[in-house]
Amino acid sequence: MLKFRPHHVMCTFAFQGYGYSQSFVENYQEIVSKLPECKIEVVKGLDQICSACPKIQHNRCVKQDTVLELDKKHMQILEIEIGQVLTWNEAVEKIRRKMSLSKFEYACQGCSCKPHGMCKNALLKLIEEKEVV
Structure with missing residues (x-):
């Protein structure tokens, strides 16, 4: 089972192989490669x-206040709780049903990755797919 803090559900959904360092990216890629088979547990903190x-x-985290606020907002919007266990498909479905552009x-707000547009683009693609279905 993989452990995700609440805002990492959205981060992982939008992950494209970029990050803070090479070791960070490699670790993240390994985590993403396990998602189809593994469940995720929502955890508080690291x-x-x-x-x-x-x-x-x-x-x-050196930006502890910011990431705690990100976690709080994502828990509210995605309706997830600390200790909850989900499949990756269930987590993506929560994003699909509950995350809009305005909620995003x-x-x-305050995320250092947001200005790069990867998360917003991933969400727009998901919304577009939802509208086609």
Whole structure:
């Protein structure tokens, strides 16, 4: 089972192989490769994605207040809870049903990756697919 902090559900959905460092990207790619078979558990605080992040110092994110706020907003919007276990398909379905562009703008406010547009583009693609069906 993989452990994800709440906002990492959206981050992982949009992951395209970029990140803070080569070791961070390699760790993330390994995690993503396991998603079809593994369940994810929503956890409070550091998770397996954080384990290779260069922004972790003394068992805390250097942007602790920001990531806690990201987690809080994603939990509200996606209606997930600490301790909840989901398949990756269930997690993506939560994004599909519950995350809109306006909610994304709110939920990801303050995220350093947001200006790059990868998450927004992934969400737009998902919304487009939903409208076609």
